Amino acid sequence: MSDAPDVGELRPPDRTLMGPGPSDVHPRVLRAMSTPLVGHLDPSFIEIMNEVQELMRYTFRTDNQWTIPVSGTGSASMEAAIGNLVEPGDTMLVPTNGYFGGRMASMAERAGGEVVTVDAPWGEPLEPAAVEEAISDTQPDVFGFVHAETSTGVLQPDVPELTEIAHDHDAIVVADCVTSLGGIELRVDEWGIDAAYAGPQKCLSCPPGASPLTLNDRAMEKVLSREEAPRSWYLDLSLLEGYWGEDRSYHHTAPITNVYAIREALRLVAEEGIEERWDRHRAVAGALKTGVEAMGLEMNPDDEYWLPSLNAVRVPDGVEDDAVIEHLLEEYDLEIAGGLGDLSGDVWRIGCMGHSARPKNVSFLLVALGNALTAQGADVDVDAGLAAASAALGN
Amino acid sequence: MSDAPDVGELRPPDRTLMGPGPSDVHPRVLRAMSTPLVGHLDPSFIEIMNEVQELMRYTFRTDNQWTIPVSGTGSASMEAAIGNLVEPGDTMLVPTNGYFGGRMASMAERAGGEVVTVDAPWGEPLEPAAVEEAISDTQPDVFGFVHAETSTGVLQPDVPELTEIAHDHDAIVVADCVTSLGGIELRVDEWGIDAAYAGPQKCLSCPPGASPLTLNDRAMEKVLSREEAPRSWYLDLSLLEGYWGEDRSYHHTAPITNVYAIREALRLVAEEGIEERWDRHRAVAGALKTGVEAMGLEMNPDDEYWLPSLNAVRVPDGVEDDAVIEHLLEEYDLEIAGGLGDLSGDVWRIGCMGHSARPKNVSFLLVALGNALTAQGADVDVDAGLAAASAALGN
Numbered sequence: 001m002s003d004a005p006d007v008g009e010l011r012p013p014d015r016t017l018m019g020p021g022p023s024d025v026h027p028r029v030l031r032a033m034s035t036p037l038v039g040h041l042d043p044s045f046i047e048i049m050n051e052v053q054e055l056m057r058y059t060f061r062t063d064n065q066w067t068i069p070v071s072g073t074g075s076a077s078m079e080a081a082i083g084n085l086v087e088p089g090d091t092m093l094v095p096t097n098g099y100f101g102g103r104m105a106s107m108a109e110r111a112g113g114e115v116v117t118v119d120a121p122w123g124e125p126l127e128p129a130a131v132e133e134a135i136s137d138t139q140p141d142v143f144g145f146v147h148a149e150t151s152t153g154v155l156q157p158d159v160p161e162l163t164e165i166a167h168d169h170d171a172i173v174v175a176d177c178v179t180s181l182g183g184i185e186l187r188v189d190e191w192g193i194d195a196a197y198a199g200p201q202k203c204l205s206c207p208p209g210a211s212p213l214t215l216n217d218r219a220m221e222k223v224l225s226r227e228e229a230p231r232s233w234y235l236d237l238s239l240l241e242g243y244w245g246e247d248r249s250y251h252h253t254a255p256i257t258n259v260y261a262i263r264e265a266l267r268l269v270a271e272e273g274i275e276e277r278w279d280r281h282r283a284v285a286g287a288l289k290t291g292v293e294a295m296g297l298e299m300n301p302d303d304e305y306w307l308p309s310l311n312a313v314r315v316p317d318g319v320e321d322d323a324v325i326e327h328l329l330e331e332y333d334l335e336i337a338g339g340l341g342d343l344s345g346d347v348w349r350i351g352c353m354g355h356s357a358r359p360k361n362v363s364f365l366l367v368a369l370g371n372a373l374t375a376q377g378a379d380v381d382v383d384a385g386l387a388a389a390s391a392a393l394g395n
Numbered sequence: 396m397s398d399a400p401d402v403g404e405l406r407p408p409d410r411t412l413m414g415p416g417p418s419d420v421h422p423r424v425l426r427a428m429s430t431p432l433v434g435h436l437d438p439s440f441i442e443i444m445n446e447v448q449e450l451m452r453y454t455f456r457t458d459n460q461w462t463i464p465v466s467g468t469g470s471a472s473m474e475a476a477i478g479n480l481v482e483p484g485d486t487m488l489v490p491t492n493g494y495f496g497g498r499m500a501s502m503a504e505r506a507g508g509e510v511v512t513v514d515a516p517w518g519e520p521l522e523p524a525a526v527e528e529a530i531s532d533t534q535p536d537v538f539g540f541v542h543a544e545t546s547t548g549v550l551q552p553d554v555p556e557l558t559e560i561a562h563d564h565d566a567i568v569v570a571d572c573v574t575s576l577g578g579i580e581l582r583v584d585e586w587g588i589d590a591a592y593a594g595p596q597k598c599l600s601c602p603p604g605a606s607p608l609t610l611n612d613r614a615m616e617k618v619l620s621r622e623e624a625p626r627s628w629y630l631d632l633s634l635l636e637g638y639w640g641e642d643r644s645y646h647h648t649a650p651i652t653n654v655y656a657i658r659e660a661l662r663l664v665a666e667e668g669i670e671e672r673w674d675r676h677r678a679v680a681g682a683l684k685t686g687v688e689a690m691g692l693e694m695n696p697d698d699e700y701w702l703p704s705l706n707a708v709r710v711p712d713g714v715e716d717d718a719v720i721e722h723l724l725e726e727y728d729l730e731i732a733g734g735l736g737d738l739s740g741d742v743w744r745i746g747c748m749g750h751s752a753r754p755k756n757v758s759f760l761l762v763a764l765g766n767a768l769t770a771q772g773a774d775v776d777v778d779a780g781l782a783a784a785s786a787a788l789g790n
Contacts, residue, residue, distance in 0.1 A: 002458070004665035005449045010655055012433045012443065021648060022432050033652060034429040037417050037602055038407045039730045048407065054400045063397070071604075072467040072629065075647035079629045107628045199648065207432055207652035209466075209604045231626035233502045234467065234474045250735075252470035253416060253594065257428060257602035258653070260405055270399035335434045340645075 015329075016356070018365055019337040020150045020310055021179070022201035022208060023353035025265075029206055032264035033257050040254040049244065052259060055266035059181060059204075059274060060196060060214045062188040068244045069210035069262050070235065071255050074178045074199025077211035079107050080235040081174050081197045084223045085142050088112030093140035093171070095119075095126055099151035099341045100176055104144045111231060116140060122342040123152045123312070125305050128161045135169045143171040148180035150202075151340040153312030153349065154305045155184065163192035172219055178202060181212060182269050183281040183309045183353055194219040200258075203281065203309050205354025206265035209258035265354075281308045283393070284359060285352035291366045291389030292350075295380045300347045309357075311350040312343065319376045321345055327372035334368050362389050410724075411751070413760055414732040415545045415705055416574070417596035417603060418748040420660075424601055427659035428652050435649040444639065447654060450661035454576060454599075454669060455591060455609045457583040463639045464605035464657050465630065466650050469573045469594025472606035474502050475630040476569050476592045479618045480537050483507030488535035488566070490514075490521050494546035494736045495571055499539045506626060511535060517737040518547045518707070520700050523556045530564045538566040543575035545597075546735040548707030548744065549700045550579065558587035567614055573597060576607060577664050578676040578704045578748055589614040595653075598676065598704050600749025601660035604653035660749075676703045678788070679754060680747035686761045686784030687745075690775045695742045704752075706745040707738065714771050716740055722767035729763050757784050 017024045038045050057067045070077040082104060086092050092108040095101040097120035105115045118134035120126050126145060135143060143166040147156050156162075159175070166173045175196040180186050183203025188196050195215045200206035215223070215237070223230075223237050230236045234252065243251040269277055285308035289299060292313055300312040315321045321338045325348070328334040339347040350365065366389055370382030412419045433440050452462045465472040477499060481487050487503040490496040492515035500510045513529035515521050521540060530538065538561040542551050551557075554570070561568045570591040575581050578598025583591050590610045595601035610618070610632070618625075618632050625631045629647065638646040664672055680703035684694060687708055695707040710716045716733045720743070723729040734742040745760065761784055765777030 002449070002453055004668060005446070005453055007446045007450055007658070007662055007665065010427050010430060010443070010659060012430065012439050012655075013437075014431065015433050015437065017432065017434060019434055022434060022651060025432055030429040030431065032405050034425040035405060035407065036409065036425065037412065037420055037596075038410050039412060039414055039417060039732075040603075041732075042408075042410065042724070042730065044407050048405070051400070051402045054397070055402055058397055058400055072471065073648045073650055075629050076467065079627060083627070103628065106624075110624060110626045110628055201432075201648060207650070208435075208648045209650035209653050229501075229505060231505045232474060232478070232630075233498065233505055234470050235627075235629075253468045253596060253603045255468055255602070255604040255650075255653070256417060257656075258604050258650070260407075261652075263402070264405060267402055270402065273399060329437070335437065337434075337436075 013333055016334045016361060016364065018351045018356055018361060019335045020349045020351050021199060021353065023205045023351055023356040025205050025207055026268055026355045028268065029261050029264045032260045033207065035260050037256045040256055041250060045256065046248050048259060048263060052263045052266065055263065055270055056212055059266055059269050060188045060212065061186060061190065062214050064214045064216050066220050067214040068240065069259060070213050071252065072211060073208040074211045076235065077197035077213040078176065079232065080213055080237060081195050082107040083111045083232050083235055084230050084237045085172055085174060085195060085219060086111040086113035087226050088228060090141040091116055091138060092142040092144060093118055093134055093138055094144045095146060097122055097124055097126060098146055098149035098154065100146050100149060123154060123300055125154055125156045126162065128158050128165060131162050132165050135165055135171060139169060140171050142174060144174040146176040147186065148177065148184055148307050148309060150179045150310050152301065152343060153307045153310045154301045155307040157305065159191045167192060172222060179309050182277060185278045188214060200262050200265065203353045204265045204269065206262050209255050210262050281352065281357050284357045284362060285309065285311060287389040287392035288352055288362045288365060290392040291362060291385040294388030295366065295370060295382060295385030297380065309351065309353045311352060312347040313350060314347055315345065316378050319373065319378050321348060323376055324372045327375060328368050332368040334365065359393050408728055411729045411756060411759065413746050413751055413756060414730045415744045415746050416594060416748065418600045418746055418751040420600050420602055421663055421750045423663065424656050424659045427655045428602065430655050432651045435651055436645060440651065441643050443654060443658060447658045447661065450658065450665055451607055454661055454664050455583045456581060456585065457609050459609045459611050461615050462609040463635065464654060465608050466647065467606060468603040469606050471630065472592035472608040473571065474627065475608055475632060476590045477502040478506045478627050478630055479625045479632045480567055480569060480590060480614060481506040481508035482621050483623060485536040486511055486533060487537040487539060488513055488529055488533055489539045490541060492517055492519055492521060493541055493544035493549065495541050495544060518549060518695055520549055520551045521557065523553050523560060526557050527560050530560055530566060534564060535566050537569060539569040541571040542581065543572065543579055543702050543704060545574045545705050547696065547738060548702045548705045549696045550702040552700065554586045562587060567617060574704050577672060580673045583609060595657050595660065598748045599660045599664065601657050604650050605657050676747065676752050679752045679757060680704065680706060682784040682787035683747055683757045683760060685787040686757060686780040689783030690761065690765055690777060690780030692775065704746065704748045706747060707742040708745060709742055710740065711773050714768065714773050716743060718771055719767045722770060723763050727763040729760065754788050
């Protein structure tokens with residue numbers, strides 16, 4: 001047995017976070033996290049819970065009563081949605097066009113469900129016709145899709161069309177909004193989404209630990225009328241209903257500090273205005289995209305499906321993707337990420353989310369990326385990139 | 396759809412937390428939580444993860460390689476232990492002597508296990524003879540017990556005896572150490588515990604959100620040789636092995652800030668020394684217990700099973716437990732809690748954990764509780780309580 005380890009002061013490097021998340025956290029959110037705690041059943045905390053729910057509904061564009069932060073990171077809110085909605089014997093239809101459809105499949109299977117797929121290549125969105133065909137063929141109980149694919153940088157268009165198809169066949173619609181909530185247009189009620197989940201560390205720029213989830217009455221009715229309890233006690237929404245609903249009775253100790261943090265992050269959304277925030281992401285990421293393309297690089301997705309919060313940029317021939325990532329981290333304290341799954345080695349993933357989606361980060365990224373590429377012998381025109389980005393930003 | 400909610404600055408009351416958790420958080424831990432984030436795959440974060448694991452092993456008194464913070468609150472580390480160790484068809488033996496044995500049972504059933512019980516009344520520990528009999532009769536694959544019962548204030552003695560009985564029958568031993576880790580003597584390796592979990596917001600005085608878990612090779616071998624994947628993807632230890640093990644590959648986004656926090660909380664344990672910390676809890680809580688008894692109140696558990704970190708004090712006849720709790724919160728900003736389950740209405744639960752386990756809180760608690768009781772018409776001798784506590788503290 002070891003003696004007491006001699007571990008020094010916490011001194012992480014000062015990064016700029018432009019990977020697939022976490023994004024840079026706003027100083028006000030960091031400050032909220034150093035607030036002393038109250039108990040998870042304190043009357044003052046109940047008030048804070050109410051405020052978080054109200055702010056979260058605003059951000060999701062929903063009136064769903066059932067809108068809560070799940071006590072874990074984004075994958076916990078994902079599993080809360082799927083693990084409660086999918087009962088043993090249910091069929092769930094999931095997409096094959098990115099990494100997170102695969103995760104949906106794994107969660108649905110573990111919940112006792114049967115998984116069927118609607119196919120589309122990595123890097124492309126789902127076609128409504130393909131969804132129509134798959135749903136007609138398989139008659140799923142639950143249809144899951146990814147609104148903003150973090151692995152491919154693809155934004156799913158036609159969401160209202162997809163939900164209508166699903167509803168025509170009585171399927172419940174679950175949307176993965178991990179990389180869209182708070183940064184990309186998302187209208188849960190208007191678009192007919194029955195359940196949606198997100199991560200806090202993307203466009204909300206909140207440290208991970210309490211993750212947004214919303215279910216409408218139809219979805220919650222399915223959850224509350226299950227024949228068998230969900231397979232997770234921790235994520236059982238019928239039990240969580242006791243804590244986040246009217247009773248406010250003990251289930252598990254909420255991550256109080258993370259709830260403080262998401263409250264502040266959502267306050268920043270409300271102060272900015274949700275539509276203004278969508279516009280900012282599109283404008284700042286648009287300048288980034290314009291700059292990257294003017295430098296001589298290519299985006300992986302078609303312009304039509306471009307996801308402003310996550311820019312998948314193709315690695316030029318002859319360039320080592322990892323070497324560029326390391327160069328940016330070591331020389332610029334700047335984080336971007338490589339590809340995942342089918343796109344591993346083919347793209348870089350450059351986030352433009354929340355507090356990281358600021359004009360000053362666009363030029364910083366372009367200069368740093370340009371220099372890293374030049375160091376790798378690639379032929380890029382950094383000046384052209386900077387000029388194009390600057391023009392796009394109206395400077 | 397509502398307009399942007401107008402939610403004000405975060406201004407929770409300034410409580411002293413002496414309930415069953417969370418406890419007061421050390422200022423250094425709060426400060427660590429306002430540290431800007433690095434990515435969860437950043438080389439500097441890998442180093443932080445290593446440090447957290449090393450400090451956590453020291454605190455658990457184990458050399459187990461498999462020692463990690465689970466990304467959720469204490470119930471998440473509990474479900475990670477049970478949901479991975481219990482396979483469909485397995486039998487788990489759980490105790491009936493408190494609230495958390497019942498939670499173990501629910502988690503084991505959801506994992507597909509069959510649950511059998513070893514009986515003891517609420518407020519008493521398990522007897523080795525009863526465990527021996529239950530294990531012989533039921534031949535469980537997994538035996539769970541609660542080292543420190545937060546619902547009853549009972550400390551389980553004879554742990555090495557219990558683990559030996561279980562091992563003689565080839566059962567894996569899981570210990571709930573939620574309210575003991577970092578405050579009450581616990582020796583995972585020496586006592587033969589195969590898997591143990593804890594909450595960070597008790598004797599570690601860390602905000603909830605990343606929760607300690609340790610498994611020895613024997614337990615991990617059972618997890619890694621499962622025929623069927625665990626029912627939770629989020630808490631699947633064979634997948635988490637990829638992130639916390641040698642590969643450091645992506646599974647889910649770790650709650651970075653909570654990892655910063657637990658690192659600092661565990662550093663404080665290492666600086667104080669784990670045995671010195673156990674001694675402090677016993678000394679400070681001992682003064683609290685002595686004072687409470689000298690005031691004229693009674694502890695619920697026998698002295699032999701007294702749990703220093705959670706003091707279950709009997710509510711005197713004629714006193715409304717809730718009125719006293721409210722009085723303390725409103726007049727003193729002091730949190731204690733009522734009873735849970737079978738002891739609801741019969742006891743108060745007064746925590747003495749981590750940063751809350753300080754001499755100054757003992758006199759504060761005694762004065763506040765004495766005045767609240769007097770306001771309720773109870774006959775208590777506050778001066779006698781204070782004098783006895785002061786003498787116990789050597790003042």
